[in-house]
């Protein structure tokens with residue numbers, strides 16, 4: 232007998248959060264429930280301040296699900312969510328004001344209608360997109376977006392047709408990094424025309440929300456927005472679509488693995504122990520969602536003094552490589568902590584485009600070639 236969502240909910244209604252006294256279901260903590268054969272995955276949305284304290288509740292939830300007949304594997308992931316009331320769902324309204332410092336893609340139309348749900352498949356391959364490469368990190372600020380942008384530009388420079396989907400709902404930074412502003416247009420009200428710069432086709436949640444406004448997303452809204460960005464964007468023919476994920480583990484990662492066929496994931500970490508501990512969680516999460524980790528990148532690896540050339544290992548060195556070896560994933564390379572990487576990213580021209588012959592740009596090109604050579608990009 233196969234397990235149903237109702238069975239899972241009933242089991243979780245008996246798991247009590249000792250800190251709040253309520254059970255997982257009535258407290259509103261239960262987010263996405265995914266059932267595939269005997270495998271059950273659930274997301275628990277928790278107050279970020281309580282994060283670690285909720286681990287035992289997640290384990291108890293797993294045990295309760297695992298005890299159900301027909302369940303072969305159970306996993307509960309914690310995701311940080313605000314308790315604030317939900318913001319309205321994104322209104323993917325095309326205004327045709329997209330602007331790239333390079334050039335934008337698609338005709339600029341007048342104000343469009345709110346986007347209608349297109350009658351397209353909601354899972355499986357995305358038309359015209361050969362591969363999807365997810366870029367994740369266990370914690371924020373390790374340079375995942377910087378790496379995604381430079382990798383995208385490097386892959387384009389190697390002759391690949393590249394798309395970049397900025398799914399970092401908590402801090403979309405790709406429009407700034409790729410020098411793209413304004414809103415994408417949707418002349419037919421069904422399909423969004425993405426913008427393009429430095430040879431990369433971009434769609435970002437940041438192009439749909441004001442840059443200076445914090446966005447609070449609840450699970451279902453998030454999933455709807457991700458779904459639209461995957462399937463209602465006119466990506467054209469792509470060799471690879473890079474997805475810049477939010478830091479950590481949670482709904483977006485789970486939704487992506489359910490709604491699209493992800494070819495592989497790359498995990499970015501700094502060499503600090505704490506970042507590596509978090510990177511391990513990201514690796515574990517990809518494993519749980521059945522996504523193959525195709526490589527690790529160590530960012531902010533060493534600092535080369537621009538004055539004297541002396542190399543300093545500010546955050547230590549080599550931890551990501553050791554972790555990659557431990558899990559049997561390829562180590563793709565190290566990116567130094569470098570002022571040009573930051574300045575060019577902030578200026579909307581990733582270092583691979585701004586200084587193509589610099590050692591940092593060449594590192595990204597080398598990583599791009601490794602991914603192409605292995606068939607992942």
Ligand SMILES: Nc1ncnc2c1ncn2[C@@H]1O[C@H](COP(=O)(O)OP(=O)(O)OP(=O)(O)O)[C@@H](O)[C@H]1O
Nearest residue numbers: 371372373374375376377402531567568569572573
């Ligand atoms: N190798 C590097 N050298 C110098 N600065 C870097 C490097 N990598 C990233 N940075 C800088 O560190 C900051 C954080 O980088 P970024 O936004 O790419 O991180 P992230 O992991 O995507 O963070 P978020 O949590 O916001 O998603 C940015 O100011 C970026 O310019």
